[in-house]
Amino acid sequence: MSLTPVGSTARWIAAGRAIETEWTSPLFSDPFARDLAGDEGFAMLLAMRGPDRIGDTTTPDPYFSIRTRFFDDGLIAAVRDGAIRQVLILAAGMDSRAFRLEWPPGVVLYEIDRDDVFAYKEPIVQRLNGQPRCDRRIVRADLTGSWTSTLAEAGFDPSRPSAILVEGLLYYLDEASATRLLSSIDALAAPGSWMGMDMVNTDVLRSPYMSVYVQKLREFGCPWMFGVSDPESLLAEHGWHGTIVLPGEPDANYGRWAYPVVPRTVPGMPRIYLGRATRMTAEEKAARHAVVASQKEEVVEKEPAAPARVYEAISEPDLVGAFGCPDGKGPFPAVLALGGSDGGVPTYFLDLLVPEGFAGLALAYFGAAGTQPALVEVPLERIERGLRWLAGHPKVKTHDGRVALVGVSKGGELALLIAATFPDLVGPVVAYTPSSVAWAGIDFTQPSGTRRSSWSYKGAPVPWLPYPEGIVPTFSSRGLVGRPIYERGIENTSAVERAAIPVERATGPLLLVSGGDDNMWPAARMCEMVVERMRQHGRANAVGHLNYPAAGHSLFPPKAPSGAPPPMPFDLGGSRDADRAAHAAAWPQIVAHLEQGRRPASSR
Numbered sequence: 001m002s003l004t005p006v007g008s009t010a011r012w013i014a015a016g017r018a019i020e021t022e023w024t025s026p027l028f029s030d031p032f033a034r035d036l037a038g039d040e041g042f043a044m045l046l047a048m049r050g051p052d053r054i055g056d057t058t059t060p061d062p063y064f065s066i067r068t069r070f071f072d073d074g075l076i077a078a079v080r081d082g083a084i085r086q087v088l089i090l091a092a093g094m095d096s097r098a099f100r101l102e103w104p105p106g107v108v109l110y111e112i113d114r115d116d117v118f119a120y121k122e123p124i125v126q127r128l129n130g131q132p133r134c135d136r137r138i139v140r141a142d143l144t145g146s147w148t149s150t151l152a153e154a155g156f157d158p159s160r161p162s163a164i165l166v167e168g169l170l171y172y173l174d175e176a177s178a179t180r181l182l183s184s185i186d187a188l189a190a191p192g193s194w195m196g197m198d199m200v201n202t203d204v205l206r207s208p209y210m211s212v213y214v215q216k217l218r219e220f221g222c223p224w225m226f227g228v229s230d231p232e233s234l235l236a237e238h239g240w241h242g243t244i245v246l247p248g249e250p251d252a253n254y255g256r257w258a259y260p261v262v263p264r265t266v267p268g269m270p271r272i273y274l275g276r277a278t279r280m281t282a283e284e285k286a287a288r289h290a291v292v293a294s295q296k297e298e299v300v301e302k303e304p305a306a307p308a309r310v311y312e313a314i315s316e317p318d319l320v321g322a323f324g325c326p327d328g329k330g331p332f333p334a335v336l337a338l339g340g341s342d343g344g345v346p347t348y349f350l351d352l353l354v355p356e357g358f359a360g361l362a363l364a365y366f367g368a369a370g371t372q373p374a375l376v377e378v379p380l381e382r383i384e385r386g387l388r389w390l391a392g393h394p395k396v397k398t399h400d401g402r403v404a405l406v407g408v409s410k411g412g413e414l415a416l417l418i419a420a421t422f423p424d425l426v427g428p429v430v431a432y433t434p435s436s437v438a439w440a441g442i443d444f445t446q447p448s449g450t451r452r453s454s455w456s457y458k459g460a461p462v463p464w465l466p467y468p469e470g471i472v473p474t475f476s477s478r479g480l481v482g483r484p485i486y487e488r489g490i491e492n493t494s495a496v497e498r499a500a501i502p503v504e505r506a507t508g509p510l511l512l513v514s515g516g517d518d519n520m521w522p523a524a525r526m527c528e529m530v531v532e533r534m535r536q537h538g539r540a541n542a543v544g545h546l547n548y549p550a551a552g553h554s555l556f557p558p559k560a561p562s563g564a565p566p567p568m569p570f571d572l573g574g575s576r577d578a579d580r581a582a583h584a585a586a587w588p589q590i591v592a593h594l595e596q597g598r599r600p601a602s603s604r
């Protein structure tokens with residue numbers, strides 16, 4: 001009988017346990033794992049490893065090793081005081097805890113999995129002369145069916161407390177099956193029971209960081225389907241007091257987790273949860289149901305959202321964006337707008353510019369249909385095309401064929417680069433929180449993209465500043481703090497020189513806007529580098545810098561998203577009030593600058 005695709009995943013996980021067992025100072029020893037994994041288990045392990053670990057069958061995967069040890073410890077602690085003598089391992093796969101853990105006398109351990117799994121596993125265990133250290137009973141059952149009666153036939157007594165393990169299973173089930181399974185467990189877990197389980201959150205299923213991994217599982221025929229957004233509530237619904245631990249936190253670290261632990265307050269991050277739960281009493285369950293029922297009765301009235309402005313969608317070869325202009329015949333002064341690393345069409349700029357009397361082209365340069373997916377070697381010619389299109393529009397009035405340019409963040413970097421590359425096409429420039437150099441590219445799905453330039457021109461990469469080696473990103477409660485990475489990067493003086501944007505070539509004038517509390521990158525410092533470069537080239541009077549010390553990276557009023565949701569939340573620094581105050585102070589100066597190219601008074 002051959003294994004189902006999801007049954008084969010048990011051999012992959014066993015391969016991980018074999019590697020840990022053979023590692024220096026292993027977190028556990030599983031002498032059965034290598035044989036149970038077999039060649040197929042190691043082949044799947046290799047296939048699931050990222051490109052950085054090609055061919056590596058000797059280095060343990062920290063997550064799987066931590067998970068095994070975490071649940072080894074949890075199970076042994078659960079049976080230690082003698083109250084629990086039934087252990088139930090659901091979807092046991094190649095689990096060998098019955099043979100390898102020190103169980104106290106009297107423990108009966110039930111392993112449940114499908115027939116195909118035991119048809120493969122039992123002959124191997126026998127060949128290895130496995131001697132269980134407890135009363136091991138195998139239960140062949142489908143956990144999406146009526147497995148509790150088969151379990152009872154094997155001797156399980158639901159009136160007695162048990163230790164239950166649901167490891168490596170829930171995400172392989174669809175939501176209805178996972179919920180049914182938790183309800184079945186609810187029905188057979190007596191007071192005093194303990195449960196361990198791992199779960200993924202819903203972001204795992206949709207995050208670009210996880211897309212390659214999730215896609216591979218789909219191709220193996222065992223897709224991940226079930227993610228949880230609030231694991232404690234899910235457990236509570238099924239009668240458990242749950243504690244969730246993230247891999248890398250003190251209780252699940254074992255000196256093996258080399259990555260930052262992203263706080264759970266940071267939304268949108270893919271996460272895997274290690275859970276430990278104890279049973280609620282009947283009174284606690286009843287009290288919880290009463291609270292939930294009363295909450296459902298509360299009706300929340302929402303304010304209707306304001307209708308979004310509608311702009312003309314532009315979708316031509318090499319030109320994707322949205323055009324907007326005020327009512328009337330025009331012609332109107334025009335601005336080409338470039339968004340940041342969220343990609344897509346930055347129509348939020350049109351929402352600001354059109355009411356001020358500008359015609360605007362919000363141009364997509366990546367991350368929108370008809371453009372490239374990642375911010376890597378974006379051809380500057382795409383923006384040149386947009387400038388020519390806008391300047392030729394019948395409702396647009398130009399200054400000697402030039403239009404104004406505004407960009408934010410990576411779009412601010414791009415705006416300065418474009419102004420320096422096409423001085424005959426660009427008039428006044430406003431660069432919000434920009435960079436003074438061309439940075440390495442950004443590709444959340446292919447880390448190799450970060451070792452190429454963000455931009456290209458005439459088919460060649462624009463000289464770029466690499467990200468510094470060996471800096472691990474840090475996370476605050478708001479998200480990833482990028483600033484230390486960029487701060488270290490701009491210390492690379494020779495590379496900074498090569499990658500510096502030759503802003504002095506811009507017709508300008510240039511207006512730079514930055515926040516002093518920008519946690520994304522050191523925009524204020526990079527603005528000063530631009531100012532200094534202009535000064536060195538005798539062009540100090542063609543640049544201004546508005547800096548707002550309390551503001552962060554987002555100096556706009558709240559904006560509608562332009563591209564796909566960010567793959568992870570970023571800590572942008574600042575605060576709602578400081579950012580809004582900065583916008584209110586900057587905006588009239590920005591409008592005046594875009595209209596007339598007047599040199600603004602510096603606010604510093």
Ligand code: SAM
Pocket residue numbers: 006007008009010013014090091092093094095112113114117141142143144167168169172
């Ligand atoms: N718990 C083991 C471990 O952590 O090593 C095995 C985990 S393995 C990733 C997934 C296991 O879930 C496989 O052994 C598979 O047979 C089992 N499984 C998946 N769906 C199942 C179902 N409907 N009924 C019983 N077992 C199932």
